[in-house]
Amino acid sequence: MTNVNLKELRELRELAPPAAMPPRDIRAPRRPLLSFLVRLDTLRVVARVVMLVAIDAAAISAAIYTALWIKAATIAPAARPYVGSQTADYAPLACLVAMLLFARSGLYRERAQRPGLSKVGSSLFQATLVILVYALIEGHHFRSYYVFYASLAFAVVYVGVLRWGFERLSGWVLRAAGFRRRALLVGRPGHVERVAEALRDSSEIEPFGYVLIGDQGERAGNGFHAHRLRDFGSFEAIDRHLDSVEELLLCDPEFPSEQAVELVERCHQAGVRVKVAPSTLEILMDRVEFVPGQALPLFELRPPVFEGVDFVVKRLFDLVVAASLVVVLSPLMAAIALAIKLTSRGPILYRSMRPGIGGRPFPCLKFRTMVEGAEDLQDLLEEENEKDGAIFKIRDDPRVTPLGRVLRRWSLDELPQLFNVLRGEMSLVGPRPLPMRDYLRLEQWHRKRYLVLPGITGLWQVSGRSELDFDELVRLDFLYLERWSVWLDLAILIRTVPAVLRARGAW
Known part of the structure; x- marks a missing residue:
């Protein structure tokens, strides 16, 4: 190399065939500037978080105002003019604590990952407890705790309603603007058809094509209808179509595990996200309990009864x-x-x-x-069911x-x-x-x-x-x-x- 000067190195590099680019792994970080310029992800994330924070702050402030106004109207009418100033005193801390807990609970994530009203309610309940404990530590005394539980009740309603409206409006905007991720559906005919139908009104995912597993006889026997989706052919040919979709949905709860592991890796190598439509067993896994001390690791499925x-x-x-x-x-x-x-x-x-x-x-x-006497006539109508x-x-x-x-x-x-x-x-x-x-x-x-x-x-x-x-x-x-x-x-x-x-x- 000592006898090769810099000019020769440049000439050799220009003559050499270009090295094959390694496949992009979906887990690899993207370049922020390129992501912003190409897909405007950063702008959309900021806009989403700002709007949700504004909605939550308005709803929580309105809830506190409503609780204080009802208390003033029913107990101390002379205090009505001060309801606004009291709300201004209480709302900033309540909003800050609630938003921190909302962020911890994932309530500012993207649409597909945001939890629903149950998580909103539990986060607001935790925020109420935190503020109550803080007030007691600071030496505040209350004749009743009405303002806490009333504000909590109104906040659950207001935040839930405003977020529901935001979901509907933003969903309509996303559909109108074409911000839907194309998805490839993989599974047996009946499962693919049900998932495609369920996603018909989705504002996020657009069922684009399908690959059916199983033999042709099974496809014909199920009377499969493609619903204007593209037939991407055989399972072995999936790689050729991954560049035309952003997500792959495994729709079949009995999808062969070895093929699933291989398919997930192939999709990640191509930068395609993989999601799974849950089966009954995956739903049950939410309440598994590990049983230690066994020669084989075992998990017990507890009965889903409401007790205690x-x-x-x-x-x-x-x-x-x-x-x-x-x-x-x-x-x-x-x-x-x-x-x-x-x-x-x-x-x-x-x-x-x-x-x-x-x-x-x-x-x-x-x-x-x-x-x-309608029950007596039901046997005559069984054939019309x-x-x-x-x-x-x-x-x-x-x-x-x-x-x-x-x-x-x-x-x-x-x-x-x-x-x-x-x-x-x-x-x-x-x-x-x-x-x-x-x-x-x-x-x-x-x-x-x-x-x-x-x-x-x-x-x-x-x-x-x-x-x-x-x-x-x-x-x-x-x-x-x-x-x-x-x-x-x-x-x-x-x-x-x-x-x-x-x-x-x-x-």
Whole structure:
């Protein structure tokens, strides 16, 4: 090398063939400037965080103001002019603590990774405790702690509503601007089709193409429909198409593990993210408990029952909310009862014997929506059933009265079940109780849903209602059992309102 001068080195380098660029690993850091110029990721992240912080600050400040104003209006009217200044004193600390806990909980992450209302509620609860402890340490004395729990209640509502509005508006903007990540779906035909349908309205992910595993006979036998997706051919040819997508979704819970490991590595080498649609087993893994001292590492799946403190918390939540709803909705229920009495013959309430917790039957109360003696006519209509599995549903059931159609469309016929909740036979949120006819047709694995009290509403009602097939509905019940918290119950109750107003799948 000592005899080769600098000029010769440059000539040799220019004549040499270019070295093959190593494949980009998705785990490798990107150059910030290039990322900003090409995809404007930095700008979008800053805009997202700033808007969410502003929304949270406004909601928390409004919650404190509302709590103080109600206290002044009911106890000390002379203090009303000072509500604004008091809010200005309390809000900065509350907002700072809440935002730090929100950031710790991932509530400022990108849309696909942001948790929902349950995490918002738990973070606000923690923030309230931190501020209360700080105030007590500082020597503040309170005649009551109303301002803390009232501000917490209003903050959960305000933050939840404003964030829901932000999600809807930003989702619409992202769809309009074309900010959707193309995804390649891999799995057997039925699984790919269900995931493609579920992502139809996603503002983040655009199902772009698919690769089916299994033989051609299985594809034909399933009556697979591509839904305008591109057929990317065989599993072995996936590498040729990875440059046209940003994500790969494994849609099949029985995807071969060796192929999955290989595929994940190939995708990461190409800079493509990999996501997995959860199976029932992956849902169950949320409550595994390691069992030490075994020759083979074992994990125990604990039964998903509400007991001890969980049961007390859930029962108190049910009693307080159900009693409040009975008081607020009693004029509406009286009007419905009168309308039923005036428009059709028969009782106002219909007592449907349904299996409850542990399969024990109880009289599930509903406003009567069918003609008198409708149960005796059901055997004649079995051939008209439009649902698979255990459920009996007819879109235009001839037994339903005109008023009953209105009540069913807006789920008003379910309101008497609030009394079932007060009697301890049902919960506000939980798996829906099925009629005895449907219960007797359940498979054994379906009956796990009867380990807890049935509910007035649940994940069924906020995830498509009658548009989903029965097995999908049961899996939603399993998901609820594994992920239960008071905040999840609250989130489902809040999401039930728009689900009922949309009346999608209510028939």
